[in-house]
Amino acid sequence: MDSAELLKKLSECVEMGKVNKDAPFPPAMKGMDGADELTRQALEMGIKPIEILNDALIAAMEKVGEKFSQKKIFVPQMLISAKAMNASMEHLKPFFQSGEVKRKGKFIIGTVAGDLHDIGKNLVAMIVEGAGWEVIDLGVDVKTPKFLQAIAEHPEAIVGLSALLTTTMQSMKNTVNEIHAQYPNIKLIVGGAPVTDAFSKEIGANAYAHDPQSAVSYLNAQVA
Amino acid sequence: MLNKELHIKPEHLHVDIENILKGMGMQITDADSYLMELIDNSISTGLQLVQPKACFAIFENPQFDLTKKTITIEGKIFKTGAVVCSMLKRSEAIALFIATAGPQIENLSKKEMAAGNGLEGLIFDLVGSELAENLSELLHLRIAELVNTKGQNVSNRFSPGYCNWPVTEQLMLFELLSNMQCGVSLSPSSLMTPVKSVSGIIGIGKNLRRASYKCNICNDKHCIMRRQNS
């Protein structure tokens, strides 16, 4: 197998969600090498980590995102692809640490103060990570100081806020204001079932996304 | 005042696979056999791990103030907002309840997520939520059975956090159920631990009935029930 073929295969594994040889999913690829094995082989073959990342992994996740937007696949397939991507990323870790390859950027996410609905937030975190971002998940019931501290540690990050209660939409508003008062240039994206685009504008957030894929599109557009 | 802890066994609980799929934005026709099996197995595990607990107390002679939009129970004034207040105004008595599915499923979900198994973690999380909801439904039905024998009916159930009723009022609700909290505790911002818990209020009276969730009576323009029902 030459390097182009190997990268293509790896890309397919991520797209289809084939994590490693033992993984039972997808049934059609049973017993075949997965993202884990193929990444090791690619590195052994001397393919540059940056090529693995861009030509195989990110390319695959872009296809996954597209298929999700077209409703050809759903959340579970996206998460399985993200898992395959992460299996591959494990091998690339040393190159991230040395700075030879970089993630797209950093994304801080949390459910706002007074709220602990986190299913949607977790989903967004997993899918953004799968799209090549470093995710810093602050958890639930996150008060503004905790967001501010994370921003101080990662000043280049984009921040996502989640709220599921109409009553905690007020906390979202406060947190947006308090973050922008201290860091006017930080980009804030908001989401959660009761949140709307109109509400996001009203409270001065930079963006609203109704699902993880739109969040990824917004994030990618910021670093394009 | 009547108060009671219900003995609900895990085998009385039920998780609808369609609701789990709905939580992932899917319908039954969107799912392949791999996913259906994964969900099936997760539901079985959930039913093994669930520690259902449900407590309620019934308080007689609640007072309703429709202009102030409050309900007063044992001297405690709940600012429930217009919707809950008017839906319950014909109640002769009020049931307050706490129900929890316990911490186990939530812990398993966190463990799966930390191990990089996002899908498995998500499914357990959804199963835990469904169990908490299902448990509140069972409790609702048991209360209905209990009061039906006296010729009374029940209203819909509402929770602090619904329909502009501040979630912080959960504190007062917990105070009124002081020794009946099913092991559920409240954080300083009034959230329940274990997370897979539901608290709420149910009206009891001869002239009450359960109705489908009505959006035209509520002015909460952000509420997601509105979007789902429209």
Ligand code: B12
């Ligand atoms: C599951 C659930 C629970 C679970 C919690 C599970 C958990 N860990 O989160 C349980 C059963 C425990 C629960 C309890 C409560 N809940 Co609840 N819950 C729900 C329910 C049914 C689904 C929410 C959900 O997970 N949806 C699935 C996810 C995938 O969707 P999502 O969260 O919307 O996220 C998507 C998008 O919004 C977006 N998104 C989300 N966050 C973000 C963030 C960013 C940055 C971006 C870009 C995008 C984004 O992407 C996600 C994926 O597509 C909703 C009703 C509903 N149908 O929505 C009520 C609901 C949110 N709950 C409600 C309430 C009030 C409560 C309680 C406070 C009630 C009570 N007093 O007992 C308690 C609090 C519990 C506690 N421990 O204190 C109310 C809120 C009312 C309102 N409008 O304010 C709702 C709407 C129910 C209702 N009928 O009114 N709940």
